[in-house]
Amino acid sequence: MIVGIVGGGQLARMLALAGYPLGLRFLILDPSPSACARHVAELIQGAYDDHQKLKQLASGADVVTFDFENVPAKAACFLESLVPVYPPPVALEVAQDRLFEKRLFQELHIPTPPFVAVDSLEALQTAVAQLGLPAMLKTRRLGYDGKGQWLLRTSHDIPAAWQQLGNTPLILEGFIPFQREVSMLALRNHQGSTAFYPLVENQHRNGILRLSIAPYPATALELQARHYATQLLQRLNYVGLLAIEFFVLNDQLLVNEMAPRVHNSGHWSIEGAEVSQFENHLRAILNWPLGHTAAIGHSAMLNFIGELPDRNTLLAIPGVHFHAYGKTPKPGRKLGHATLRVDDPSTLQDKLAKLLTLMRQ
């Protein structure tokens, strides 16, 4: 059985590493000849909208999935005419546009921060008047890791933000003074079986995920998150793993965004859960039984951004697991991660503090 993956970054790489023990093989499509998944799978080098390359991928694979959500919708639909494609392209389309995404959340009664679509400077000024400041101005499409976002603190920020972002459709979101950010990783296979990982607490820096801690112990929030996730999985007739990010404000969840793929905030599950998000995404798209999602102990996942820390320093710490993605270092680039897994939450806090000191983070 061969799984095709559109996109050959670290998510494709970790999907392949999780899939070989299941007897699977992998075929990757990526525009870059140095896509880091090429070390562990055959690579078709080509653009995501190159029909010849898409045909080559489809004819070499039994099922196709994605390692990122910004695959052109047309390409996803073209693929779907040739081979089973999961998650369904409609989920990509919705997730690619912050406005479509938020409207879907509204339709399903999943609370969101207040938002207004913005297509002109006039509309932006009206929106600011409506939502108040501070507020977040974001591009509707192609934003990731904090890119395509501008925090408007006062009305003086409006001209610069408009100059930077105003050439593309935008959305203004009310600023949420959240206490925490959490995420829910939810799974559904063809038969409609679902499974949910424990809630994860996330910490970002400069818009990039820096640290995830799992499980985040909050039963009421977890039930709320599962309920919202179930609504989304069913509404999208979803197959695969869906990641949903929430703000926590006064013990309530407000949905921030979703990602129709395996997710950085689930990397802890490789060592920290019975079955990892990567294996479970593959099980879901192949319509195999979903694996047990329970946490084994307590985990903290720390991203390596821009540079790798000293490997031997980390390997010498019991409980630390090192993951390098085989990518060339570049400022702001995710190059790897470490997961610290231990048996109890207080040990986790102690060892994490030491680890952060060692890494000078």
Next chain:
Amino acid sequence: MIVGIVGGGQLARMLALAGYPLGLRFLILDPSPSACARHVAELIQGAYDDHQKLKQLASGADVVTFDFENVPAKAACFLESLVPVYPPPVALEVAQDRLFEKRLFQELHIPTPPFVAVDSLEALQTAVAQLGLPAMLKTRRLGYDGKGQWLLRTSHDIPAAWQQLGNTPLILEGFIPFQREVSMLALRNHQGSTAFYPLVENQHRNGILRLSIAPYPATALELQARHYATQLLQRLNYVGLLAIEFFVLNDQLLVNEMAPRVHNSGHWSIEGAEVSQFENHLRAILNWPLGHTAAIGHSAMLNFIGELPDRNTLLAIPGVHFHAYGKTPKPGRKLGHATLRVDDPSTLQDKLAKLLTLMRQ
């Protein structure tokens, strides 16, 4: 950093899968174009004694290791003249010959079953008179998975055994009515740091490992096994993972044999230990810090021999992890394994009994 592996079977495959997260890459030498490690690493197809191919392997790798011990000693020494090779070829030479191996055990005062070298029918008859019957007649070299062995029950068995095995140097071993078989996986890096996995209990069928249960709770035996393992690691100036199989007789260990490589009785460590035998073998040969070897809960590893069981039946059982090696089914061939990992030993016994029933084993 590129690790070369002589031999491209499932052990090489699992070494590579464990090594990619560490940022390593792999180059394999195997005579077969369908060696199952080729799915996850670049393959040089060639004989183990082909100097051109060995040169190609050495020039493409920073360090070379083995996925089986029957690499011709000359080939290992030739490789060692070109590139660092671990474990040291002398360990392969000793492990390749049951007589050399047993003499080393004797030298180190590690108890063995009684044995006599046999080079003629006359010598065999003398040896039988000396050790008594039953006794095991074994080829000194190239035996594995019960091949090259003959159980002599009465003197009537001698002619047939001699006819079958007598064309090669032999060893006669006293028959040990052991209560259990256990193994110890021991590690040593260049700096002389050592680490030991918990003792594992093994069950064989027709000479092939069928089931391993870890950890095997026997503190006194474990200390004894660690002591013997330490003697061997030091004497051989060993670097890498060394597997040592023992018989348990009247609460004492008798060494059966050793394997200078990762070992089937350590596969449980992928899910059942903090750091797997595969990652730790790589850490040892690269002189990186050795990883924590403690068990996480209790594990049973079950080999898939000759055919794969129904995958979905197994995947549906919480705690079961499925490993297929990507090999063509053939009677007696190891095609994969499952590891059942749970938190406590009584749950392990219950679930293992059900699993064996399901697999009709």
